[in-house]
Amino acid sequence: MLSADRGQPGKALSLGKIHAPTQRVGTGKLRNNQKGSEMLPASTEKDISRRQIGREHDSSYRIGTHYDNKGLLYGNSCERRLELTSSFTLTSEYRVTADIFAAQNNTLTEIYQTFGQCTAVVDEEVLAHYRARIESYFAEHGIKLRMLECPAKEEDKNLSSVLKIVDYLASPDINQPRKEPVLIIGGGVLHDVAGMACSLLHRRTPYVMLATSLIAAIDAGPSPRTGVNAHNFKNSLGAFHPPIITLVDRNLFGTLDPAYVRHGVAEIVKMGIVDDSELFSILERHGAALISARFSDLRDPKLADVADDVLYRTVASYLKHEGTNLFEVYEDRPHAYGHTWSNKFELSARLLHGHAVSIEMCLSAQIAVLMSWITEDQCVRIIELCRSLGLAVYHPIIEDIDRMVKTQETVRRRRGGEGLCAPLPKRQIGECDYAQVISSDLLKAATNKHRKICRQLPDHGAGTEMYLKG
Ligand SMILES: NC(=O)c1ccc[n+]([C@@H]2O[C@H](COP(=O)([O-])OP(=O)(O)OC[C@H]3O[C@@H](n4cnc5c(N)ncnc54)[C@H](O)[C@@H]3O)[C@@H](O)[C@H]2O)c1
Numbered sequence: 227m228l229s230a231d232r233g234q235p236g237k238a239l240s241l242g243k244i245h246a247p248t249q250r251v252g253t254g255k256l257r258n259n260q261k262g263s264e265m266l267p268a269s270t271e272k273d274i275s276r277r278q279i280g281r282e283h284d285s286s287y288r289i290g291t292h293y294d295n296k297g298l299l300y301g302n303s304c305e306r307r308l309e310l311t312s313s314f315t316l317t318s319e320y321r322v323t324a325d326i327f328a329a330q331n332n333t334l335t336e337i338y339q340t341f342g343q344c345t346a347v348v349d350e351e352v353l354a355h356y357r358a359r360i361e362s363y364f365a366e367h368g369i370k371l372r373m374l375e376c377p378a379k380e381e382d383k384n385l386s387s388v389l390k391i392v393d394y395l396a397s398p399d400i401n402q403p404r405k406e407p408v409l410i411i412g413g414g415v416l417h418d419v420a421g422m423a424c425s426l427l428h429r430r431t432p433y434v435m436l437a438t439s440l441i442a443a444i445d446a447g448p449s450p451r452t453g454v455n456a457h458n459f460k461n462s463l464g465a466f467h468p469p470i471i472t473l474v475d476r477n478l479f480g481t482l483d484p485a486y487v488r489h490g491v492a493e494i495v496k497m498g499i500v501d502d503s504e505l506f507s508i509l510e511r512h513g514a515a516l517i518s519a520r521f522s523d524l525r526d527p528k529l530a531d532v533a534d535d536v537l538y539r540t541v542a543s544y545l546k547h548e549g550t551n552l553f554e555v556y557e558d559r560p561h562a563y564g565h566t567w568s569n570k571f572e573l574s575a576r577l578l579h580g581h582a583v584s585i586e587m588c589l590s591a592q593i594a595v596l597m598s599w600i601t602e603d604q605c606v607r608i609i610e611l612c613r614s615l616g617l618a619v620y621h622p623i624i625e626d627i628d629r630m631v632k633t634q635e636t637v638r639r640r641r642g643g644e645g646l647c648a649p650l651p652k653r654q655i656g657e658c659d660y661a662q663v664i665s666s667d668l669l670k671a672a673t674n675k676h677r678k679i680c681r682q683l684p685d686h687g688a689g690t691e692m693y694l695k696g
């Protein structure tokens with residue numbers, strides 16, 4: 227179990243090395259008449275081979291320690307053909323700490339002292355609570371702090387916000403060096419927007435993500451998916467650019483609006499349903515208490531321990547699937563549960579992300595029942611857990627089957643164009659499989675069934691504070 231050490235650098239969860247996909251230049255087979263070089267036989271014809279002409283790089287020229295790349299180049303000068311196999315390596319960490327801005331906490335100092343400065347992009351609401359502590363922390367450690375204050379609501383998740391951050395980082399006063407990680411301090415929105423800005427600056431600038439919200443701590447923060455909403459679709463544009471370090475101090479959630487804690491718990495429920503049945507059971511027992519304490523104000527040491535356990539289990543489960551597939555080369559992604567149709571209806575209905583995910587998870591559970599993947603009882607357990615946490619389980623927007631089918635088609639193309647690859651629970655809670663085709667008849671039948679059940683509920687399946695504010 228991962229515990230928070232007060233005033234100490236946090237425990238680290240290393241993501242290890244992640245290899246990017248292979249890139250190839252030239253598709254023809256290489257005919258080799260030359261001698262003396264490394265010869266690799268081609269797969270099909272005996273007289274065809276390849277000659278390695280790539281090179282090693284001198285490590286003294288390497289920029290930073292978190293990224294590396296290697297390449298193998300094979301050439302055939304007679305046929306003027308080249309074939310490149312290249313790999314990109316990232317080393318990334320997830321660390322939990324406590325009282326991150328306390329003078330004796332070395333977590334940020336260890337990262338920024340060598341640079342003598344830190345460029346931070348900070349959520350304006352976070353700054354309203356923590357400006358004095360952030361400024362005095364860096365001042366006490368003699369690290370020059372340059373800070374950009376950013377509005378970071380769902381409405382700000384757009385390209386113009388990304389460009390404002392890029393303009394700041396590239397301005398003559400800041401001139402952010404390529405090897406120095408930007409510090410992002412904020413929730414999921416700021417992660418996605420500022421992370422995308424870092425992906426553009428110098429074509430790739432590293433960043434450290436200090437998660438100030440629950441979603442940023444367990445999902446968006448360590449995620450490689452940066453991006454913005456566009457074309458009335460969630461996260462329609464973006465780049466795969468993970469942080470080099472994600473830092474979590476759950477005490478910071480104490481100033482978060484409780485509505486944002488609640489919607490964040492939907493992403494934890496998600497990992498419980500598709501990957502970790504014990505996590506699901508822990509939420510059945512303690513989820514409501516954790517939400518009321520915002521995972522932060524935990525005087526009961528047992529509940530504090532549960533909070534740490536829940537955060538650790540969720541991230542470990544998430545990174546098991548996401549950290550080994552950072553560039554979404556594979557579509558067997560359990561954490562996409564609840565993220566198929568909601569990509570469209572979340573924005574249209576102005577729902578908070580977690581409530582949209584929760585509504586889709588419940589509808590998907592009904593689909594799984596109709597497909598005989600789970601039992602009726604398991605579906606009821608999923609809906610009851612979401613209800614007990616105040617998450618929405620129904621919204622009339624899902625009754626627009628045409629819209630849902632169109633969204634499904636867009637998502638299918640976005641995921642690679644073969645099947646839909648929609649994760650659904652299968653066999654038992656904690657396991658899932660991927661539905662490749664969901665017909666409009668099946669979608670309609672599941673929606674009707676779910677609507678009838680939710681009509682019996684006093685609030686018709688609505689969640690607590692389920693809509694975007696403002
Ligand atoms: N990249 C990914 O893989 C990924 C995963 C999950 C969610 N997301 C995205 O994350 C977003 C939701 O994240 P969120 O719940 O963090 O929302 P958010 O970033 O909008 O933060 C919620 C609100 O709380 C404020 N805030 C943040 N931390 C605070 C703190 N400690 N004290 C006081 N106020 C604070 C913010 O200014 C904002 O108004 C959605 O846009 C969703 O699409 C991305």
Ligand SMILES: [Zn+2]
Pocket residue numbers: 445493565579583
């Ligand atoms: Zn999500």
